[in-house]
Amino acid sequence: MKDQLIIFDTTLRDGEQSPGASMTKDEKVRIAKALERMRVDIIEAGFPIASIGDFEAVQAVAKAVKDSRVCGLARALDKDIDRAGEALKAANASRIHTFIATSPIHMQMKLRMQPDEVVENAVKAVKRARQYTDDVEFSPEDAGRSDLDFLCRVLEAVIDAGAKTLNIPDTVGYNLPHQFGELIKNLRERIPNSDKAVFSVHCHNDLGLAVANSLSAVMNGARQVECTINGLGERAGNASLEEVVMAVRTRQDMFDCDTRLDTTQILAASRLVSGVTGFVVQPNKAIVGANAFAHESGIHQDGVLKNRETYEIMRAEDVGWNTNRMVLGKHSGRNAFRSRLKELGIELDSEEDLNSAFTRFKELADKKHEVFDEDIQALVSDTLTEDNERIRLISMRVCSETGETPVANVTLALDDSEVRTEMKGSGPVDAAFKAIESMVQSHTELQLYSVSNITSGTDSQGEVSVRLEKGGRIVSGQGTDTDIVIASAKAYINALNKMLLPADRAHPQV
Numbered sequence: 111m112k113d114q115l116i117i118f119d120t121t122l123r124d125g126e127q128s129p130g131a132s133m134t135k136d137e138k139v140r141i142a143k144a145l146e147r148m149r150v151d152i153i154e155a156g157f158p159i160a161s162i163g164d165f166e167a168v169q170a171v172a173k174a175v176k177d178s179r180v181c182g183l184a185r186a187l188d189k190d191i192d193r194a195g196e197a198l199k200a201a202n203a204s205r206i207h208t209f210i211a212t213s214p215i216h217m218q219m220k221l222r223m224q225p226d227e228v229v230e231n232a233v234k235a236v237k238r239a240r241q242y243t244d245d246v247e248f249s250p251e252d253a254g255r256s257d258l259d260f261l262c263r264v265l266e267a268v269i270d271a272g273a274k275t276l277n278i279p280d281t282v283g284y285n286l287p288h289q290f291g292e293l294i295k296n297l298r299e300r301i302p303n304s305d306k307a308v309f310s311v312h313c314h315n316d317l318g319l320a321v322a323n324s325l326s327a328v329m330n331g332a333r334q335v336e337c338t339i340n341g342l343g344e345r346a347g348n349a350s351l352e353e354v355v356m357a358v359r360t361r362q363d364m365f366d367c368d369t370r371l372d373t374t375q376i377l378a379a380s381r382l383v384s385g386v387t388g389f390v391v392q393p394n395k396a397i398v399g400a401n402a403f404a405h406e407s408g409i410h411q412d413g414v415l416k417n418r419e420t421y422e423i424m425r426a427e428d429v430g431w432n433t434n435r436m437v438l439g440k441h442s443g444r445n446a447f448r449s450r451l452k453e454l455g456i457e458l459d460s461e462e463d464l465n466s467a468f469t470r471f472k473e474l475a476d477k478k479h480e481v482f483d484e485d486i487q488a489l490v491s492d493t494l495t496e497d498n499e500r501i502r503l504i505s506m507r508v509c510s511e512t513g514e515t516p517v518a519n520v521t522l523a524l525d526d527s528e529v530r531t532e533m534k535g536s537g538p539v540d541a542a543f544k545a546i547e548s549m550v551q552s553h554t555e556l557q558l559y560s561v562s563n564i565t566s567g568t569d570s571q572g573e574v575s576v577r578l579e580k581g582g583r584i585v586s587g588q589g590t591d592t593d594i595v596i597a598s599a600k601a602y603i604n605a606l607n608k609m610l611l612p613a614d615r616a617h618p619q620v
């Protein structure tokens with residue numbers, strides 16, 4: 111039977127200390143409920159002495175949450191501890207987390223206290239907190255830069271005073287993984303009454319090592335990790351909950367403990383925190399970033415289509431994604447393209463058609479970051495109608511300039527010959543249509559012209575629809591391209607091709 115690794119989430123306290131991430135009482139309650147659904151063990155809801163708003167937020171979380179323990183932070187000061195005790199009164203299960211710095215620089219320059227005074231205040235604070243709850247956590251702030259002997263002395267004293275959890279913070283993210291693991295090991299070995307408390311860690315990410323340091327501590331006996339959703343937190347943030355939890359879960363071969371979290375709630379919580387704080391999750395963020403389970407390159411896609419484990423060490427579904435994702439782009443290969451066509455219910459008659467559609471897909475992918483399903487549908491419908499084309503666009507150059515009449519220079523393949531002309535128009539599309547009509551001489555009337563974008567973004571494909579009428583016969587045409595003038599010419603030519611077909615072979619009229 112493995113030990114339980116306790117997850118202490120501090121999104122609502124240290125996470126909120128990120129500049130710009132302040133949360134209202136209601137927002138804190140919503141996030142706390144999401145953490146409770148995830149089965150987080152302890153929720154640090156705030157720092158009650160900080161403001162009336164934060165006091166009320168901790169109070170509201172304490173009332174709303176039933177299954178997780180709710181914690182409030184307090185300096186080693188009576189007034190802070192009393193305020194935290196008061197805020198947590200309604201909690202089903204509460205914890206007071208009190209702290210005081212133990213590093214030489216913090217004691218001398220910030221607290222302006224002698225080491226003896228620090229020990230005295232720490233002990234006094236723990237004893238006072240115990241008057242409110244049996245569950246008291248103590249942190250020697252800046253432990254990562256504190257003297258080991260002094261740390262042992264403070265920690266031994268606070269255990270005797272009633273602290274049940276000893277949280278070792280690397281407050282400024284200074285430690286390296288090996289060193290931080292050693293620190294936890296040394297403390298556990300050297301403090302005589304260390305077995306009376308749970309060792310916890312609280313790592314900051316100033317050197318990008320918060321998760322690595324936390325994991326190293328767990329490998330050396332820490333049984334609580336303090337972390338935040340999306341790694342939110344003071345400065346560069348804290349250890350990210352999703353990364354710590356999934357590292358331990360995925361590498362059970364390396365850990366003699368595991369959390370009791372429902373990891374399928376991770377993505378929802380990440381999105382909630384991102385939405386509330388306005389802190390966008392970077393696409394390449396582990397576990398919760400948009401690309402965490404997305405594959406774009408052909409070799410990877412081919413591997414994943416054959417067996418997901420070739421390139422996936424976790425299941426996307428286990429952290430709340432619907433599934434993994436194949437992104438079609440310029441690095442994708444035929445196997446992924448074929449598989450997406452199948453998913454879209456598109457059947458091409460021959461390998462030749464597939465190759466032709468694939469070539470057009472690659473051309474499009476060179477112009478666009480991501481090729482979406484709608485792009486593929488448009489591109490394949492072009493492939494399917496290609497056979498019936500008597501008119502094909504070979505090239506087009508349009509000049510549009512302020513104060514000048516736009517000019518379009520268009521080259522078409524008309525049956526077996528190549529023709530070219532230049533025409534002016536009231537706009538670039540008008541000039542292009544006039545040039546095409548002057549070569550085709552269809553004598554059709556343009557009844558409708560509309561443009562829409564297939565996907566969002568300035569690199570999206572424009573989709574143009576036109577409707578032409580001649581002698582009571584109406585045909586429609588569509589064209590797509592990242593350049594809307596070219597998309598317009600394609601749509602016009604598509605409709606003209608239909609108009610040139612016998613009526614019974616033409617596509618349905620609009």
Ligand SMILES: CC(=O)SCCNC(=O)CCNC(=O)[C@H](O)C(C)(C)COP(=O)(O)OP(=O)(O)OC[C@H]1O[C@@H](n2cnc3c(N)ncnc32)[C@H](O)[C@@H]1OP(=O)(O)O
Nearest residue numbers: 127157159160161185186187209210211220221251281344
């Ligand atoms: C590492 C961490 O993340 S710790 C948590 C950090 N979070 C916060 O600071 C957010 C909330 N903070 C606040 O709202 C305010 O700073 C308050 C309400 C806590 C205090 O406000 P003020 O009384 O105006 O004090 P101020 O913030 O200017 O200075 C902090 C004081 O606390 C003292 N102090 C700092 N830590 C501790 C501690 N653990 N125990 C006792 N005193 C402490 C400082 O020495 C300083 O004392 P001084 O005023 O005698 O010089």
Ligand SMILES: CC(C)C(=O)C(=O)O
Nearest residue numbers: 209249251279281312
């Ligand atoms: C209060 C303590 C745990 C803290 O936030 C830190 O040291 O970073």
